Each structure stands twice: as C-alpha cells, then as structure tokens.
Amino acid sequence: NAGVTQTPKFQVLKTGQSMTLQCAQDMNHEYMSWYRQDPGMGLRLIHYSVGAGITDQGEVPNGYNVSRSTTEDFPLRLLSAAPSQTSVYFCASRQAGDAIQHFGDGTRLSIL
Amino acid sequence: GDSVTQMEGPVTLSEEAFLTINCTYTATGYPSLFWYVQYPGEGLQLLLKATKADDKGSNKGFEATYRKETTSFHLEKGSVQVSDSAVYFCALTSGSRLTFGEGTQLTVNP
Numbered sequence: 001n002a003g004v005t006q007t008p009k010f011q012v013l014k015t016g017q018s019m020t021l022q023c024a025q026d027m028n029h030e031y032m033s034w035y036r037q038d039p040g041m042g043l044r045l046i047h048y049s050v051g052a053g054i055t056d057q058g059e060v061p062n063g064y065n066v067s068r069s070t071t072e073d074f075p076l077r078l079l080s081a082a083p084s085q086t087s088v089y090f091c092a093s094r095q096a097g098d099a100i101q102h103f104g105d106g107t108r109l110s111i112l
Numbered sequence: 113g114d115s116v117t118q119m120e121g122p123v124t125l126s127e128e129a130f131l132t133i134n135c136t137y138t139a140t141g142y143p144s145l146f147w148y149v150q151y152p153g154e155g156l157q158l159l160l161k162a163t164k165a166d167d168k169g170s171n172k173g174f175e176a177t178y179r180k181e182t183t184s185f186h187l188e189k190g191s192v193q194v195s196d197s198a199v200y201f202c203a204l205t206s207g208s209r210l211t212f213g214e215g216t217q218l219t220v221n222p
Binding site: 004031033035040041042043044045048050058090092099100101103104105106 | 116144146148153154155156157158161163201205208209210211212213214215
C-alpha cells in the first residue's frame with residue numbers, strides 16, 4: 001500500500017522557470033491538500049480539493065495552480081518560480097468524514 | 113480564523129526526562145485536535161488525536177488531553193528516548209481544513 005506518493009523528492013529551479021509537483025494517492029480519498037513547510041511557520045495550506053473537479057484556495061495560494069481531474073492525482077504547478085517559493089512541499093489526503101490526514105514524504109524545492 | 117500556538121523550541125532533554133510541549137488553540141465550534149510527528153527527512157505522521165472535550169489521546173507513551181476550558185492540548189511523555197527526537201506539530205481541524213502550529217523541535221540526548 002503506497003499511500004501518498006510525491007515526486008520528485010528534490011528539485012532545484014531557476015527564477016522564472018515552471019514546474020509541476022506530482023502527488024498521487026491510492027486510498028480512494030476524496031480530500032487532498034498541498035502544504036508548504038517553512039522554518040518557524042509550521043505547515044501552511046496552499047490549495048485543497050474535496051473531490052475530482054473541485055479545488056479551492058488555502059492560506060497561501062498566490063503563485064500556485066492546482067487541478068483535480070481524477071480522484072488519485074492532485075498536481076501542484078508553479079508557473080513562474082520565485083525565490084520566496086523555496087520550501088518543502090507536502091501533499092496530504094484523507095477520507096471524507098475522517099479528520100486524519102495522510103502525508104507524503106515531501107518535495108524539497110530550491111529556487112535560485 | 114482558527115489558529116494553533118505551540119511553545120517555542122527547540123527543546124533539548126536527556127534520555128528518560130519528562131516531556132511537556134504546550135499547545136493552545138483558537139477555533140469556532142468544536143474542533144478535533146491532533147499531534148503529528150515528523151522524523152528527519154520524512155513526512156508527518158499522526159501521533160495521537162482527540163475529538164471532544166476531556167478526551168485523552170495516547171500513543172507510544174505520549175498523551176494529550178483535550179481541555180476546552182483552557183483551549184489547550186499539551187503533549188506529555190513520562191520518559192523520553194533518543195528515538196523520540198523529531199519535530200512535533202499540534203493541529204486542529206474544523207470543517208475541511210487542518211491548521212498547524214509552528215512545530216517544536218525535540219532533541220533527546222543519551
């Protein structure tokens with residue numbers, strides 16, 4: 001049982017480049033979320049989805065896009081990377097009606 | 113909006129010492145409360161939870177009690193081990209969102 005899988009684990013980008021962070025879950029969870037983790041700030045919610053075709057903004061959505069075309073996948077797109085987006089990104093999923101979130105191992109992103 | 117405040121870290125203890133990490137929250141309604149743990153290089157794992165007032169969550173020797181009157185959910189362990197070294201996050205959920213505290217780095221020395 002793979003759970004929540006994030007790829008890549010590490011990435012270095014130049015300012016202005018674009019990329020997509022991948023997230024897939026095999027638990028048939030309705031809810032999926034993206035967080036960023038920065039020192040001293042805990043985890044902050046970027047975007048979330050309550051089901052295929054439905055997405056919404058979290059606490060820090062600027063500079064990021066998401067889509068949810070299937071239940072399993074929830075990619076996060078950076079259209080034009082900025083140094084302020086250097087962070088560790090976590091994807092999480094949970095079943096509707098269950099408050100427990102399942103996290104991936106994270107993507108460490110550096111933007112030069 | 114909802115918020116979670118954790119005691120400032122980092123915390124350094126000797127093996128077998130008593131651990132308390134304070135957590136207080138602000139929320140509307142009746143949130144569920146959680147402690148997550150993050151070991152080096154890994155994602156977050158659920159450590160324990162409590163879903164209503166006076167509930168006590170426990171796991172791996174850790175405990176926390178949902179105190180509605182003081183809006184607190186402090187994490188305790190009677191005797192820490194080196195393997196408990198990690199970052200601990202207090203969190204609450206209300207509706208579809210999970211709100212985290214800042215995290216507390218715990219280092220346990222042999």
